Amino acid sequence: MQNQDGAVADREKESAVSIPISEVDDWANFADDDIMQQQSAIHAEEAKKIPFVGDKEPLSMLAAEYESGSPILLEKIKVLDQQYAAIRRTRGDGNCFFRSFMFSYLEHILESQDRAEVDRIKGNVEECRKTLQSLGHTDFTFEDFFSLFLEQLECVLQGNEDSISQDELILRSRDQSISDYGEWFGWLVVMFFRFVTSGEIRKRSEFFEPFILGLTNATVEQFCKSSVEPMGEESDHVHITALSDALGVPIRVVYLDRSSCDIGGVSVNHHDFLPTSGDKSNAKGGGTVPVKPFITLLYRPGHYDILYPK
C-alpha cells in the first residue's frame, strides 16, 4: 500500500514508520494504525523486563515480591515452598498459559525421553488436524503450525540429527534461536495451541457452551474467533480444559490468591485438569484416567507461570 502513488500513500508512509509526538497531538491524524504501532511499542518495552520464558528461580524470589504485601500470600508461598522446588516465569502478554504449557511439555519430554508419550500425543495432534478440517479450515491456514510442533517433538528426543539441548529449547522459547524459526518460534507454537484449543471447543460446542455463556455473551463460534484464535487473548478454564482434552495432557493449576477458606492453617488450592477421552459421551466422568499431571502451572489472578515439584 505504501508504494502506491499519491498524497494519501505518502501520509500513510510517514505515520507507519514512527509516531512523532507532534502528530500524536493532532487527533485527526491519529489513525488505528498508529494505535497499533503504539501498542506494539509498549509491548516491546514490556519485553525488556521479562523474557517470554524466564530462568528457574527458587520460590524465595516469589516471596520477595510479596514482602510488604498480603500475609496470606506469604503464608501460602511458605506452603508452596515445601512442595515445589522452583518457579519459571513467563511474560504476561496474554499468551502466558500457552507459552508455559509449551515450554513445560517440551522440557518434560526432553528430560524424560518418554517416546511412548510422544507417539501418543502425535496421535492426538492428528485427531486435531482432522477436527480442523471437518470444521472447514483450509489446510494451509494451520498446517505450518502443526508441522512446527511435530518437529519440536522430534528435536527434544535425543539421538536424532536435529536433537536439541535444554539451552537451545530455552533460546527457541525466547525467540532468540538462530535456527530457521528465529524470532517467530514462540509465536508459531503458541498459534498451534490456539488452533488446537479452538478446534476442540467447536467440536464439542454443546459441552463448552454453558461455560462460555458464563464468561461472555458470545456464541461458541464468536468466542473462538475473538478469545481463542487471536494472539494475546488471555486463557481461562475453558481454554485449559479444551487444550488438555484435545492433546490428552493432564495439567495441574495451583492457585495463589488471597482466598483463605480453610479453618486452622493455610493451604493452597489446586485443580487438576484431567483429559477426558476423545469420545464426548465421556465428557462428564467415566473417561478420566487417574494420572498425575506432569505439567504444573502457578496461577496468580491474570497470569500463569511454571512450577517445578520437588
Next chain:
Amino acid sequence: MKASRARLFKEYKEVQREKTADPDIQLVCDDSNIFKWTALIKGPSETPYEGGVFQLAFAVPEQYPLQPPQVRFLTKIFHPNVHFKTGEICLDILKNAWSPAWTLQSVCRAIIALMAHPEPDSPLNCDSGNLLRSGDMRGFQSMARMYTRLAAMPKKG
C-alpha cells in the same frame, strides 16, 4: 520472511483453483510482488452498495500470517466504518482480533459482511455513522447509493 511468501503462494494457488467458488470476490495478486494484492468485491444485495464493484488494496506484512494484512478501499465508499478519504477500514479482524486462521479471501468476505452490517458505534466516517445513529436510514441510504453510483458503477454513455 520465507514463511509469509510460502503461505501467500498457497493462497494464490487456492484462489486460482477456486476462482468460480465465490462470484462476489475477485482476488488478484500483483504480477511482480506477492505482498501486494487487489480485490474487486461486489456490493451486497439489498444494501445501498448493490450493483457496485469496489476495489480493495492489500499490503501484506512480512510477518503475515502472524500479523494481519493492511487493507483499504480504493473505490470511494460512504460507510460508517470506512474512512471517506483514505479508505481505511475499521474492522476488528484487521486489528487486534486477527488470527492466521483468516485468509485474504475470507478477509474479503468479512469486508462484504461489514458492508451489509455497518457498526455505527465505532465510526471512521462520522457523518455516515451519525445518520445511522440518529435513525435517518433514508438519509444514509441515499448518500451511500449516490456514492455507489458515482464511484463504483461503470459509467454509461
